[in-house]
Amino acid sequence: MAAGRHGGYHDNEFKDRESDFELLKEDFAYSKDQYDRIGNGNAENDRGQVHHLRDSARVRQKDIKETGVTNGGYRSSSSRSDSGSSGGGALRSRRCGFSVRATDKEPGELSSESGSDDAIDPDSHAHKDSEVLKVTPVEKKRKFSPVVWDRDDKATSSLSKSWSSPAAAALPPPPPLPKAYRQSPNVIPDGGVEISPVISSKNLTLQSSSPLKGSVFKGSVGNSASNSPVELAFSLEGSVVKVSVGNSAPESSIELASSPVEEQWGNDQEAQHIEDEDYAPMRNISSSRWADGNNSPVDEGEIVEDQAVPKRRKKMPHMESLDFRVRNKSSTPDPGDFKREGYDADRGRSSESDERGTCARSSSGDDHPGNDSRRDGYMEIDDEHDNNDSDIDPEDEDENDSHETPEPAGPPQRSINMLQGCRSVDEFERLNKIDEGTYGVVYRARDKKTGEIVALKKVKMEKEREGFPLTSLREINVLLSFHHPSIVDVKEVVVGSNLDSIFMVMEYMEHDLKGLMESMRQPFSQSEVKCLMLQLLEGTKYLHDNWVLHRDLKTSNLLLNNRGELKICDFGLARQYGSPLKPYTHLVVTLWYRAPELLLGAKQYSTAIDMWSLGCIMAELLSKDPLFNGKTEVDQLDKIFRILGTPNETIWPGFSKLPGVKVNFVKQQYNLLRKKFPATSFTGSPVLSDSGFDLLNKLLTYDPEKRITAEAALNHDWFREVPLPKSKDFMPTFPAQHAQDRRLRRIMKSPDPLEEQRRKELQQGELGTGGLFG
Numbered sequence: 211m212a213a214g215r216h217g218g219y220h221d222n223e224f225k226d227r228e229s230d231f232e233l234l235k236e237d238f239a240y241s242k243d244q245y246d247r248i249g250n251g252n253a254e255n256d257r258g259q260v261h262h263l264r265d266s267a268r269v270r271q272k273d274i275k276e277t278g279v280t281n282g283g284y285r286s287s288s289s290r291s292d293s294g295s296s297g298g299g300a301l302r303s304r305r306c307g308f309s310v311r312a313t314d315k316e317p318g319e320l321s322s323e324s325g326s327d328d329a330i331d332p333d334s335h336a337h338k339d340s341e342v343l344k345v346t347p348v349e350k351k352r353k354f355s356p357v358v359w360d361r362d363d364k365a366t367s368s369l370s371k372s373w374s375s376p377a378a379a380a381l382p383p384p385p386p387l388p389k390a391y392r393q394s395p396n397v398i399p400d401g402g403v404e405i406s407p408v409i410s411s412k413n414l415t416l417q418s419s420s421p422l423k424g425s426v427f428k429g430s431v432g433n434s435a436s437n438s439p440v441e442l443a444f445s446l447e448g449s450v451v452k453v454s455v456g457n458s459a460p461e462s463s464i465e466l467a468s469s470p471v472e473e474q475w476g477n478d479q480e481a482q483h484i485e486d487e488d489y490a491p492m493r494n495i496s497s498s499r500w501a502d503g504n505n506s507p508v509d510e511g512e513i514v515e516d517q518a519v520p521k522r523r524k525k526m527p528h529m530e531s532l533d534f535r536v537r538n539k540s541s542t543p544d545p546g547d548f549k550r551e552g553y554d555a556d557r558g559r560s561s562e563s564d565e566r567g568t569c570a571r572s573s574s575g576d577d578h579p580g581n582d583s584r585r586d587g588y589m590e591i592d593d594e595h596d597n598n599d600s601d602i603d604p605e606d607e608d609e610n611d612s613h614e615t616p617e618p619a620g621p622p623q624r625s626i627n628m629l630q631g632c633r634s635v636d637e638f639e640r641l642n643k644i645d646e647g648t649y650g651v652v653y654r655a656r657d658k659k660t661g662e663i664v665a666l667k668k669v670k671m672e673k674e675r676e677g678f679p680l681t682s683l684r685e686i687n688v689l690l691s692f693h694h695p696s697i698v699d700v701k702e703v704v705v706g707s708n709l710d711s712i713f714m715v716m717e718y719m720e721h722d723l724k725g726l727m728e729s730m731r732q733p734f735s736q737s738e739v740k741c742l743m744l745q746l747l748e749g750t751k752y753l754h755d756n757w758v759l760h761r762d763l764k765t766s767n768l769l770l771n772n773r774g775e776l777k778i779c780d781f782g783l784a785r786q787y788g789s790p791l792k793p794y795t796h797l798v799v800t801l802w803y804r805a806p807e808l809l810l811g812a813k814q815y816s817t818a819i820d821m822w823s824l825g826c827i828m829a830e831l832l833s834k835d836p837l838f839n840g841k842t843e844v845d846q847l848d849k850i851f852r853i854l855g856t857p858n859e860t861i862w863p864g865f866s867k868l869p870g871v872k873v874n875f876v877k878q879q880y881n882l883l884r885k886k887f888p889a890t891s892f893t894g895s896p897v898l899s900d901s902g903f904d905l906l907n908k909l910l911t912y913d914p915e916k917r918i919t920a921e922a923a924l925n926h927d928w929f930r931e932v933p934l935p936k937s938k939d940f941m942p943t944f945p946a947q948h949a950q951d952r953r954l955r956r957i958m959k960s961p962d963p964l965e966e967q968r969r970k971e972l973q974q975g976e977l978g979t980g981g982l983f984g
């Protein structure tokens with residue numbers, strides 16, 4: 211039944227859909243003043259922290275998205291009770307991610323099984339008179355460390371400048387490392403291991419390429435009598451160092467107790483803040499209900515036993531490589547040109563945005579050629595790298611390029627208690643799986659302590675053999691840094707007992723717009739669309755003001771709760787703009803919402819790509835159907851051209867030079883958009899006033915230079931004319947769709963950018979071949 215399906219919407223609220231004329235724009239929960247207040251944080255401190263989080267990681271390009279629009283029809287379920295707890299309560303201080311519990315580090319971790327057995331020249335390291343056993347790595351690698359909090363680390367400190375998260379300012383200084391990260395006094399911080407106890411009358415010298423790589427080190431025994439090196443193997447078993455001496459040595463095996471891991475990378479004062487819980491035995495993720503992806507119902511009484519720490523832990527290639535990446539980066543600074551470029555571009559943009567805003571108000575869509583102003587802050591796609599199938603994601607490389615960061619327009623205030631380590635995911639009770647996206651599985655869960663219902667997004671690591679997923683790092687970075695009513699709130703990051711189990715704890719939202727619309731009988735009304743669009747624009751403006759492109763705005767990434775609040779989620783493709791981009795990057799934005807400049811292979815893009823997506827979303831909210839649902843990039847362009855007319859040099863200067871224009875597209879002279887959204891309709895077509903159509907037209911303007919900005923769109927007359935935007939309080943409510951397993955509900959799918967990439971990889975056998983036109 212419709213009423214049931216829509217949670218009372220039809221009975222009570224549908225009649226009022228267009229009748230809320232008396233509601234003022236001020237009804238919205240957050241005003242511009244509030245915005246400004248949010249934006250008045252201290253940006254500087256935070257920045258470094260966020261940057262540490264991101265740049266300390268050795269990451270690889272995330273494996274490819276499998277699905278785009280993941281929403282299906284909803285399952286009716288009474289879960290409004292959840293809404294009360296979804297972000298309604300006072301938020302706890304966020305906890306910073308990735309501090310590692312002591313139990314995450316195993317005895318014997320100083321060496322792992324994945325190491326290299328690089329040849330060692332025993333002679334060169336023999337010290338006749340010394341009884342010191344030294345292991346000096348050739349490659350300096352730290353033990354696994356997803357986040358390098360050490361502020362003195364030159365690599366990270368220089369890199370930290372390149373991250374311009376505005377929120378970074380509010381973050382406190384780096385937390386002390388939990389004991390898991392501390393090193394023995396005998397462990398040289400940058401990777402060398404020095405073990406000094408006397409172990410025999412022989413002089414021993416050991417060398418390894420890396421203590422991280424390889425539990426067995428080769429070395430030599432300088433026999434005082436013969437001084438002939440003897441083959442020697444050295445391994446760390448738990449807290450015991452085992453030394454096996456080769457054939458001729460009298461001691462075939464020497465056991466040497468190594469010092470427990472005590473010293474922190476940070477300073478001693480910070481170490482005092484380490485909580486005891488860092489030493490608590492960790493539950494084993496593999497035995498907890500979070501370990502697998504199944505959706506078995508939760509047994510309330512189920513107790514996950516604490517498990518003794520296994521003697522030898524699984525190696526942690528992700529974390530190992532994370533830190534290695536940072537170190538590599540430090541040796542390749544190339545900030546010069548980039549710094550200037552980014553800075554100038556950024557500066558230019560601010561002054562220009564006003565200009566565009568004014569222009570936008572007086573112009574309509576593509577009918578206004580001649581705007582010569584250049585949109586700054588564009589991303590540059592470096593063709594030279596298009597065929598570079600390197601291990602290192604070029605985007606990630608960019609991020610580590612130090613460059614002057616623009617002054618954020620509105621640094622959010624953030625309260626993060628970084629002195630606390632990550633909690634265990636076992637402090638949450640799993641209720642059901644919400645959805646499984648490309649980057650992670652999203653669960654509905656209850657905080658056992660507070661009873662709060664949250665969404666837990668588990669970072670998918672299965673395919674990540676050599677690094678923490680870049681997409682997840684980006685998402686965690688952005689979401690931990692940003693705080694805005696229209697951006698989903700990440701409260702903290704929790705970990706499983708394996709460091710490759712990482713969860714983002716988010717406020718729970720009952721719906722996403724995609725799934726919701728698929729379940730609705732009729733589309734949102736104009737006043738409701740205005741309410742949603744205003745919130746969406748506020749969130750987008752906030753991102754753009756803070757130099758972040760979302761790059762994957764689509765209805766399934768817009769969450770809605772039963773308080774009428776819309777929040778943008780899924781920041782896996784988000785990134786700072788104003789920096790050059792390299793391969794893959796035109797494969798951003800799910801196909802249906804992808805801007806024509808991306809589809810046509812433009813080498814530069816900026817905030818306008820998100821604005822195009824907003825145009826597609828606005829149309830979809832009004833009609834309940836995706837506006838351009840192409841199956842391939844060519845089909846997508848074809849669909850766009852058939853509705854909006856084929857662009858030309860007049861309405862889009864530079865169009866004819868775009869690589870994709872070579873393709874023989876349909877020649878369609880007229881813009882037929884108005885037919886889809888008439889002012890009045892007797893056929894059930896979604897109606898849109900002149901003013902509303904003007905906004906839609908400006909969002910779907912071909913020329914990205916002329917496309918309306920979020921700021922200008924927020925000031926558009928459409929939001930001031932009747933029907934006025936519905937207040938969030940009066941937005942219809944719906945049965946929570948996320949209380950059910952959403953896998954059953956996937957109905958419509960938009961080709962996903964990373965899915966495309968995977969397909970192309972399969973077809974072409976290599977990455978980064980330039981998308982449609984590469």
Ligand SMILES: Nc1ncnc2c1ncn2[C@@H]1O[C@H](COP(=O)(O)OP(=O)(O)OP(=O)(O)O)[C@@H](O)[C@H]1O
Nearest residue numbers: 645647648649650652665716717718719722766780
């Ligand atoms: N905080 C949340 N509350 C409720 N549901 C959520 C929340 N975050 C995400 N979801 C649901 O999970 C889905 C997938 O989340 P998300 O898009 O973040 O994951 P993803 O792996 O990046 O997915 P995709 O492959 O679609 O990009 C969303 O479409 C939404 O339905």
